[in-house]
Amino acid sequence: MEERAFDTGRRPVWCPGCGNYGILIAVRRALAELGLRPEEVVVVTGIGCHGRISDYLKVNAFHTIHGRVLPLATGIKLANPRLTVIGHAGDGDAYAIGLGHLPHAARRNVDITYIVHDNMVFGLTTGQVTPTTPLGVRTKSTPFGNPERPLNPLLLALASGATFVARGFSGDVEHLKELVKQGIRHKGFAFIEVLQPCVTFFNTYKELKEKVYRLEDEGHDPTDFEAALRLAQREDRLPIGVFYKVERPTFEEAFAHAMNPPPALRRLAPPDLSRLLESFR
């Protein structure tokens, strides 16, 4: 399968230099390299600049309401577990209005991949503070500097029981592509936090570029939960890669006995016309 099989041909409206381009290319390449067909994939997007990705990925797509990517993706996966379901959300979508769903999707271990485009600012509404904006940063809603400590999404995902926790960087597309591939292949809830700049309202490109390093370069055992917790708290440098990975039964498996075949795969039996035909004899 070629990368362009997943291109709708629509020209993205993101700002030149936006981190979303890197994520879009990484996801397209990952899907192609995994040999998936467009009709086998569903992408669910929330509200924010990231949400336009459902216009640029040639797969089944659902652009839902603000913050509700995970419940919708869970429903889709349950209705048809054969589909590859990928949720895209921004930091506003995933960590502000829709945060309540993250721990539950993680502990249920629904077999979906959740890619969070974290640019640490509300970009679509032109630059307000979000739960991941660093302390002291001046945004349009914090002209005096952000007074609130940011959330640590990786720690939250780890504490919630996510079975695959990774972080990528939109400026390292090849590495991100591999993470997406691993996330999709992982049987269970795969959480991929992607650091990206918002070149217009909070341009962190240079800082991120300097701070990120690949976990595999320094050696990390992704089955070591304690080490994952420690690495997730590093602030001097930002590791990217798979922090933690473990196999546990998935949510769909728990329903398999009750939903076999799953709702989307049920076919009505052909109607029995014999009695009707009998009446014409």
Next chain:
Amino acid sequence: MKLLLTGNYAAAYAVRDAQPDVISAYPITPQTPIIEKLAEFIDSGELKAKFVRVESEHSAMAALIGAASVGARTYTATSSQGLLYMYEVVWWAAGARLPIVMGLVTRALGPPWNIWSDHADFFTVRSSGWTMLFASSAQEVYDLTLIAYCVAEHRDVLLPALVAWDAFEVSHTYEPVELVEDATRLLPPKGAWAPPLAAEDPASLGNLAYPEEYAETRRLMVEAVRRVPLVFAEAAGRLRELTGRDYSRGYECYRCEDAETVFIAMGSVYGEVRSAVDALRARGVPVGALKVWLYRPFPYEGVARVLDGKKMAIVLSRTTSLGAMGPLATDVATALALKGCSVKLVEFSAGVGGVDVTEDDVVAMYKAALEREGGTYFWRGR
């Protein structure tokens, strides 16, 4: 003082002049510039308020419920899906009798996504107990926001109030706005109303009420809502003395006296309606226009008085009416029925999802209404 302001900035200036204690909001297009401007006012020291940056609209209203419960003056603003997400606590604020003031920049509801104006969001809270005002220009946004505080905090009312205006045509369009020099001459002094909770007098809010007790809370709300038009007229009267601008009836009439047909509208489309009235009058067609400012409680008597004896009323509804006449047309029908008036009523759903409605459209609607029976029609342009 006269400034060049967008509708959203006019709201922010009114809020600055009202000096609330607590502001809480979540960004949503096309509302966001209001809260950005308010953040600037707080940064510059012009507004001494606490700004709570919450994680959703639901939390924004909940934060204000907490603040208003102990007597704070409050403000929030939202649009569309934001109001729908806030819905549960919008009703709670009214039931708890908290004089919260909210700006609503009207925007279409999904799907499909659309950020342009449509009044569907506004109409969803029409029975909640909130006093609902609709502004059709930046000046009206400023004036009605100040009046909203006067009505909400009046001890005969103590109900939340919202002011709505159209996305972009009003929210993002610059117009000259005259500010009130000293808003304290208009507004009630802070703390003039008794909040349900106070540190020195322990009480509880929101506990279980048995049917008779619950019914009594709602009966009291009904009585409070009945007093709104009088309190609104008083506040508007004070504004008129300060500025000469008069909102006291809750609606405006334009060339209605000898008209045979009256257009009824809310919001930015009214400018085009007035131009259409002039154009039709120039051709000798006796038409007039009525603009609603005070939508809840609805001025049934006033509207019926204007329409009594006319041949036709044409309501321009900026929303899709599904399964029934649109809310504004239904209200006009009720006003007519209560007074026993026999006036042909035609409703056009026009300007839905941000579609432009021009003077020519309104003139064409007049012609179409003459040919059609009373009822609701979807306006697809000329």
